[in-house]
Amino acid sequence: MRLLILDDEKDVCHFAAKLVKKRINEYAPTEDRPFVLGLPTGGTPKKMYDRLVEFYQEGQLSFKHVITFNMDEYVGLPIEHPESYHSYMWQNLFKHVDIDPENVNILDGNAPDLQLECANYEAKMQQLGGVKLYIGGIGPDGHVAFNEPGSSLASLTRVKTLNMDTIRANARFFGDDISKVPTQALTVGVRTVMNAEEVLILVSGAHKAMALRMAVEEGINHMCTASAFQMHPNAIFICDDDSTLELRVKTVKYFKDLMKVHAKIAD
Amino acid sequence: MTLITRFTNCRVLRNGKLIRDDLYVRDGKIIDYMQIFYEERRKCDIALDCKGRIIAPxxxxxxxxxxxxxxxxxxxxxxxxxxxxxxxxxxxxxxxxxxxxxxxxxxxxxxxxxxxxxxxxxxxxxxxxxxxxxxxxxxxxxxxxxxxxxxxxxxxxxxxxxxxxxxxxxxxxxxxxxxxxxxxxxxxxxxxxxxxxxxxxxxxxxxxxxxxxxxxxxxxxxxxxxxxxxxxxxxxxxxxxxxxxxxxxxxxxxxxxxxxxxxxxxxxxxxxxxxxxxxxxxxxxxxxxxxxxxxxxxxxxxxxxxxxxxxxxxxxxxxxxxxxxxxxxxxxxxxxxxxxxxxxxxxxxxxxxxxGLANKGSLDVGSDADFVIVNDDIQIQSTWIAGEMVYSL
Structure with missing residues (x-):
């Protein structure tokens, strides 16, 4: 596991975008050999998407042969709802780039058979040879996608009933009306992300400091699902200074020392 | 199959504001292309560069x-x-x-x-x-x-x-x-x-x-x-x-x-x-x-x-x-x-x-695609009715 410590959220996102660009371009995807990319939603990755759009506009990156798999979506929320993750992805990335609509995969929270939808999603990733690079954020409780504390670290894509903390935290997106917040979501599992060849976790802000500490300094524990990536052969946490507040000085120094090497991985 | 036209690189007058956004038209109506993107998996057939100009009803x-x-x-x-x-x-x-x-x-x-x-x-x-x-x-x-x-x-x-x-x-x-x-x-x-x-x-x-x-x-x-x-x-x-x-x-x-x-x-x-x-x-x-x-x-x-x-x-x-x-x-x-x-x-x-014309006078989804493209001095560059160009400078 690598931990990169950068100054602020902007640096985190720009670094992540650069790495995504590098991975796609060095793979040189074609129609028969597409690049399979896992994508997150949320506050932190927004600037990463902005940067990716800039790369596209500058002609440095194309999504023509990229297949995407998003992490999650609410159950029962119409896709045109401004808080749906379909809307998020459309506004932040898809409408700006040359991605083929056939290549976009987001879990359908309105599918008649949700279990089947999840099983198909998982199967489709495997048919395509697995995800090359999965990008994720983490929640203040260390959750990845909707894998809240207590989720099995062996979980695959499934229907998840959201806990009260998550519902309360999300009320701000639904006019502060808790009754409007969806109570269920479809989400990839921890193992789904673990199955990717490479995992990139973006962390920014002081409110994520406890989660980052749990994820990188404590043991592997389902109460902080992001800690599972300690076992991933190729996982990178990219975080800003603020989110390292709860780490030990030793940990920070160790990884800051390594920045000489790590800073080059996206070049 | 009907064509989907995308007007891009423009500012669209919506809800009293000029918003940097694309405008999509199909069958003479303004559409929400996001839904088509996800549900029909259709690409846009035509993309028109509006050169940064304003699209208004x-x-x-x-x-x-x-x-x-x-x-x-x-x-x-x-x-x-x-x-x-x-x-x-x-x-x-x-x-x-x-x-x-x-x-x-x-x-x-x-x-x-x-x-x-x-x-x-x-x-x-x-x-x-x-x-x-x-x-x-x-x-x-x-x-x-x-x-x-x-x-x-x-x-x-x-x-x-x-x-x-x-x-x-x-x-x-x-x-x-x-x-x-x-x-x-x-x-x-x-x-x-x-x-x-x-x-x-x-x-x-x-x-x-x-x-x-x-x-x-x-x-x-x-x-x-x-x-x-x-x-x-x-x-x-x-x-x-x-x-x-x-x-x-x-x-x-x-x-x-x-x-x-x-x-x-x-x-x-x-x-x-x-x-x-x-x-x-x-x-x-x-x-x-x-x-x-x-x-x-x-x-x-x-x-x-x-x-x-x-x-x-x-x-x-x-x-x-x-x-x-x-x-x-x-x-x-x-x-x-x-x-x-x-x-x-x-x-x-x-x-x-x-x-009382609900389908005209706005660029909301579902409205008739009747609009003008103007520059910042409000000079008409082109006029469109039902998604078709009926006048251009």
Whole structure:
């Protein structure tokens, strides 16, 4: 596991975008050999998407042969709802780039058979040879996608009933009306992300400091699902200074020392 | 399979704001392409680069008496071709729909015109005909303006007087301008409103009380505010008083001629600040609109055009507006100090609302793809009806 410590959220996102660009371009995807990319939603990755759009506009990156798999979506929320993750992805990335609509995969929270939808999603990733690079954020409780504390670290894509903390935290997106917040979501599992060849976790802000500490300094524990990536052969946490507040000085120094090497991985 | 067109690199006027966004059109309607992207997995067929310009809803002119040498009220015999020709040529001023306006005329004219000029959708052939605007003959003699006094009528017998002139079939009529004080039986405005005709108050000497009764009975517009009505009087504000009346069930839309000739800039500013959401720009254009400088005949009058002024030859009497609607939008923007968004909506959203046209005047999903592309100086670059380009510079 690598931990990169950068100054602020902007640096985190720009670094992540650069790495995504590098991975796609060095793979040189074609129609028969597409690049399979896992994508997150949320506050932190927004600037990463902005940067990716800039790369596209500058002609440095194309999504023509990229297949995407998003992490999650609410159950029962119409896709045109401004808080749906379909809307998020459309506004932040898809409408700006040359991605083929056939290549976009987001879990359908309105599918008649949700279990089947999840099983198909998982199967489709495997048919395509697995995800090359999965990008994720983490929640203040260390959750990845909707894998809240207590989720099995062996979980695959499934229907998840959201806990009260998550519902309360999300009320701000639904006019502060808790009754409007969806109570269920479809989400990839921890193992789904673990199955990717490479995992990139973006962390920014002081409110994520406890989660980052749990994820990188404590043991592997389902109460902080992001800690599972300690076992991933190729996982990178990219975080800003603020989110390292709860780490030990030793940990920070160790990884800051390594920045000489790590800073080059996206070049 | 129908094509999806994407207008990109543009600023779209939505909810009163210019937003950097793309506009998508399919089957002549504005669509939410995101849903198609996810559900139909369709790509856009055509992408058009708008070069950073503004896309605004197409303009609607509720009051236009003619133009390009044609006068709807004088050329009744060839009114169909006159309307058709004007409809075509209005496209270059960004107009996607209009109400051909008939001033007070010989009663014999009405049944003919009402039969000949039907509502019609727009397209390459011209702007949509949204219904006639019958300005008169039920107007106040004292405020008849240039209308022929021998045809001016009253409404003593209420609806009977109305149908005597207009007939029973009002399906081709969108707006009737009348003086509310004439509706002494208080049935004519109600009758018209109940038949889907918008009643505009104008050419009137009404007291505020009479005007308010008119509004309560269904009138929803004021015809060319300040023109053809008594000067604003502080003890009885008359029709002008409707703008802030608390008795009127809803704010009335009010037409304004913003050609820089008919209404002083300061007056425009006053009109704008009272109730900007209800201001409607109209041209009230005459046949000389669109003609070159020089001497022209309108009916039997000789008219001199100098720039944006048209006067009766040998006098200084103004004889109507010769400016196009896009010019009025620019003038209004410059004069009132309003935002570009407000100026554009005054010629699109507000007239559409005044007519109750839910599918026009906005670029919301589901609306007709009738719009203009303008630069930052509000110069028309192109006009589109039902997603098809019908004019380009």
């Amino acid at each position: 197409g303009f609607i002119d509720l009051q236009i008496n003619g133009g390009f040498g044609y006068d709807f009220s004088h050329d009744c015999e060839k009114i169909e071709s006159a309307v058709r020709e004007v409809a075509q040529r209005l496209l270059s001023s960004g107009v996607i729909g209009f109400c051909p306006t008939l001033v007070t005329s010989d009663p014999a004219v009405y049944p003919e015109v009402l039969k000949k000029i039907r509502k019609e959708t727009g397209g390459k052939h011209g702007a949509a005909i949204l219904g006639l605007h019958l300005e008169g003959p039920f107007i106040a003699m004292d405020k008849r303006g240039a209308h022929n006094p021998s045809y001016v009528r009253t409404l003593e017998n209420g609806v009977c007087d109305l149908t005597d002139v207009y007939g029973n079939d009002l399906s081709s009529v969108a707006i009737v301008t009348l003086a509310p004080e004439l509706d002494i039986r208080r049935e004519v405005i109600k009758y018209l409103s109940s038949r889907g005709v918008r009643v505009a108050l104008g050419h009137s000497t009404a007291s505020l009380r009479d005007a308010e009764i008119g509004a309560s009975n269904g009138a929803s517009l004021i015809t060319h505010l300040f023109n053809a009505m008594p000067l604003f009087h502080h003890r009885d504000p008359g029709v002008v008083g409707l703008l802030t009346s608390e008795v009127s069930p809803r704010p009335l839309f009010y037409g304004i001629i913003a050609d820089g000739v008919h209404t002083h800039f300061e007056t425009l500013r006053i009109a704008h600040r009272i109730n900007p959401q209800n201001l409607v720009l109209v041209t009230d254009a005459i046949s000389a609109m669109g003609l070159e400088n020089g001497k022209h005949f309108i009916g039997d009058m000789q008219v001199v055009i100098e720039g944006k002024r048209a006067t009766i030859d040998g006098t200084s009497t103004l004889c109507g507006c010769v400016s196009s609607l896009d010019f009025c939008v620019r003038q209004f923007h410059a004069a009132s100090g309003c935002s570009i968004e407000e100026a554009l909506e005054a010629a699109s959203l507000h007239p559409a609302q005044a007519l």
